[in-house]
Amino acid sequence: MAQSEWTCSLSSVHEWESPDYEPSLPVSEKSNPLTRDIDRASASRIVRMLQACDAQMFQEESGATYQRLLSEQVVATLMEVAQKVEIILKDPRDSLVVLSGCGTSGRLAFLITSAFNRALQELSQRSLYSYIIAGGDRALLSSQEAPEDDPKLGMLSLKKVCEGKKRVLFIGISCGLSAPFVAGQLELCLQHPEVYTPVLVGFNPPHQARNEPIPGCTFTFRSVVQRMQELAKSHKAFLINPAVGPEAVSGSSRMKGGSATKILLEVVLSAAHAAAFTNTPVTYKGILQHMRAYEKTLDITYAQKEGISALLEAAGQSLQRGRRVCYLGWGSLATLGLIDASECIPTFGADYEDVRGFISGGYRALNNNEGPLGPDFCIAHEDFLHLVLPSLDDRDVVLLLYTQSDDVSDVEKMALRVREKTSNLHAVCHRVEGDTAADDDINKLCSSSLKINWPPPASGSLLHMWELSTKLLLNSLSTGAHVLKGKIYQNHMMDVQVTNSKLYCRATRLLQKLSGCPEIQCEEALLKAVYRVDELTVDITSSDIITHTHTARNRTKVVPLALVCLLTGCSLMEAETHLQQQPIVREAVEACLA
Ligand code: S6P
Numbered sequence: 027m028a029q030s031e032w033t034c035s036l037s038s039v040h041e042w043e044s045p046d047y048e049p050s051l052p053v054s055e056k057s058n059p060l061t062r063d064i065d066r067a068s069a070s071r072i073v074r075m076l077q078a079c080d081a082q083m084f085q086e087e088s089g090a091t092y093q094r095l096l097s098e099q100v101v102a103t104l105m106e107v108a109q110k111v112e113i114i115l116k117d118p119r120d121s122l123v124v125l126s127g128c129g130t131s132g133r134l135a136f137l138i139t140s141a142f143n144r145a146l147q148e149l150s151q152r153s154l155y156s157y158i159i160a161g162g163d164r165a166l167l168s169s170q171e172a173p174e175d176d177p178k179l180g181m182l183s184l185k186k187v188c189e190g191k192k193r194v195l196f197i198g199i200s201c202g203l204s205a206p207f208v209a210g211q212l213e214l215c216l217q218h219p220e221v222y223t224p225v226l227v228g229f230n231p232p233h234q235a236r237n238e239p240i241p242g243c244t245f246t247f248r249s250v251v252q253r254m255q256e257l258a259k260s261h262k263a264f265l266i267n268p269a270v271g272p273e274a275v276s277g278s279s280r281m282k283g284g285s286a287t288k289i290l291l292e293v294v295l296s297a298a299h300a301a302a303f304t305n306t307p308v309t310y311k312g313i314l315q316h317m318r319a320y321e322k323t324l325d326i327t328y329a330q331k332e333g334i335s336a337l338l339e340a341a342g343q344s345l346q347r348g349r350r351v352c353y354l355g356w357g358s359l360a361t362l363g364l365i366d367a368s369e370c371i372p373t374f375g376a377d378y379e380d381v382r383g384f385i386s387g388g389y390r391a392l393n394n395n396e397g398p399l400g401p402d403f404c405i406a407h408e409d410f411l412h413l414v415l416p417s418l419d420d421r422d423v424v425l426l427l428y429t430q431s432d433d434v435s436d437v438e439k440m441a442l443r444v445r446e447k448t449s450n451l452h453a454v455c456h457r458v459e460g461d462t463a464a465d466d467d468i469n470k471l472c473s474s475s476l477k478i479n480w481p482p483p484a485s486g487s488l489l490h491m492w493e494l495s496t497k498l499l500l501n502s503l504s505t506g507a508h509v510l511k512g513k514i515y516q517n518h519m520m521d522v523q524v525t526n527s528k529l530y531c532r533a534t535r536l537l538q539k540l541s542g543c544p545e546i547q548c549e550e551a552l553l554k555a556v557y558r559v560d561e562l563t564v565d566i567t568s569s570d571i572i573t574h575t576h577t578a579r580n581r582t583k584v585v586p587l588a589l590v591c592l593l594t595g596c597s598l599m600e601a602e603t604h605l606q607q608q609p610i611v612r613e614a615v616e617a618c619l620a
Contacts, residue, residue, distance in 0.1 A: 042059060043089065054283065060274070061517040076506070083271070083282055094268050114193065116302050122187070126183075132165055134199065142154075161173040171529065174207050174528070177213070177240055184211045192221060199291075210240075212250045227267070251265070275373070285497060293320075323495055327498050342511060345381075345510070349421040360384070362497050392405065415447055420448050420450050423452065424448060424452070428454075451473060455475065455478070458479070476499075515540070523579075527572075534548050541592040552584065555584045560597050586605055590614065
């Protein structure tokens with residue numbers, strides 16, 4: 027790297043921490059200075075940018091403003107929560123540990139509870155962990171953004187899961203400290219301290235928690251956080267909220283937010299299990315060492331920069347041609363494929379078919395609460411073979427995701443079937459250093475294979491590291507491919523779906539930033555695009571955000587349309603024609619700005 031580029035990147039690494047940098051926005055919504063021009067970057071530069079963004083997760087505290095992942099206070103709180111879990115593990119009668127969240131946060135709640143219930147099962151202990159995801163299990167595989175706004179639904183679902191329990195450790199995850207669904211659940215915990223101990227995981231400082239009124243409630247997310255801060259002094263509530271820096275695509279908390287959630291909660295639960303079952307007490311040093319092992323996972327993963335760039339390039343080409351990317355996975359890596367694919371819909375306005383995940387063993391392997399979710403959610407490899415494979419050709423990318431512990435002969439069988447239709451077959455395989463897995467035949471069938479060799483970790487489980495590595499890789503791949511498709515403007519997702527209040531506010535802000543028009547005018551333009559009218563009626567202006575976001579569910583290109591109208595003063599119909607002529611949103615916007 028040239029000296030000037032290095033100096034510049036060093037300063038932009040910390041730029042977001044300055045109090046003057048986008049001061050009205052919480053960290054989770056700020057735009058990352060490192061990715062300002064990600065929309066013009068090549069595949070390999072995109073990967074380098076994502077690596078630099080991810081590395082921000084582990085940066086040390088540099089001032090009083092933000093706690094970081096490795097800050098003393100954060101590690102101390104992790105210890106305390108681990109000890110709470112340890113107590114429950116040692117005497118699990120009438121007790122439960124619940125992890126809950128919306129969107130990605132709920133999906134990670136599912137992934138983590140599944141892994142630790144499996145660990146209990148292996149020790150012949152009964153399950154102790156439950157997950158809640160706003161919108162139910164369909165939200166594991168698809169975008170269900172509206173329930174995020176419903177605090178009552180959050181409370182009800184928590185009550186239901188905890189029926190008959192006398193002691194509940196509730197871990198609410200909201201990366202932006204913003205989801206009303208989670209605020210409602212924390213409120214319920216605060217109302218019933220005799221049963222519930224609340225823990226909040228998120229990535230903003232408390233004063234940046236969302237403070238907008240929640241319809242029908244007397245509390246806001248921030249007021250709940252403030253009460254928790256008070257209780258935290260007497261160790262009756264816990265806040266785990268280090269800053270991990272702005273996301274590479276602004277607000278896309280599925281990326282660092284999701285990764286950091288996985289790291290923090292796995293560290294806590296692993297420490298608790300070790301304390302309860304192998305007599306290894308929870309220590310500061312142990313927690314820190316475990317976190318460092320995750321940091322190493324980032325290094326090991328991004329050491330494969332070239333391979334990741336090649337994958338990203340291939341996936342980008344497929345999407346640009348209107349073709350598809352399919353992840354075929356085994357074990358929990360497949361779950362990460364399902365999760366990554368489902369997130370492309372709300373994040374990039376992608377079609378359900380654009381990026382899809384499939385898991386060996388289908389719902390039996392996924393082992394979700396509600397079991398099979400019907401014909402709209404076909405996830406087994408057999409479904410792939412029947413429904414997808416026949417229409418594939420060389421323009422479609424298929425990516426195999428497996429580890430040395432999976433059934434390699436089954437992987438090979440799938441590879442052979444896929445090769446009958448497309449040569450655009452790739453593989454990612456995790457294995458322990460020195461292992462000589464018999465997968466040479468698979469390599470021969472693939473146009474690229476990423477073999478990641480892992481030294482035994484200093485701390486923690488190798489599978490957890492493989493999962494994080496796969497998450498980083500897939501997030502890079504799907505984000506990068508959509509960037510190459512022209513879905514991102516600077517580092518903002520232009521075509522954001524306006525399906526809940528957080529996204530509605532984000533969309534209005536984005537219009538302000540790009541058009542320079544006042545907020546009120548931007549919100550009007552947004553509403554016109556949502557309702558597809560050139561003049562707003564009283565009916566529309568007197569409706570609440572819930573009605574607006576409900577209407578927006580069936581709309582596409584809402585923000586791009588509103589922006590074209592704002593910039594050119596044209597009618598909606600003219601804006602629609604303009605966008606039809608220039609379907610690459612980034613280029614359409616640039617043409618208007620020019
Ligand atoms: C973000 C993802 C969203 C969020 C969800 C919850 O990339 O698309 O679905 O996970 O909005 O956000 P939070 O801040 O409450 O964790």
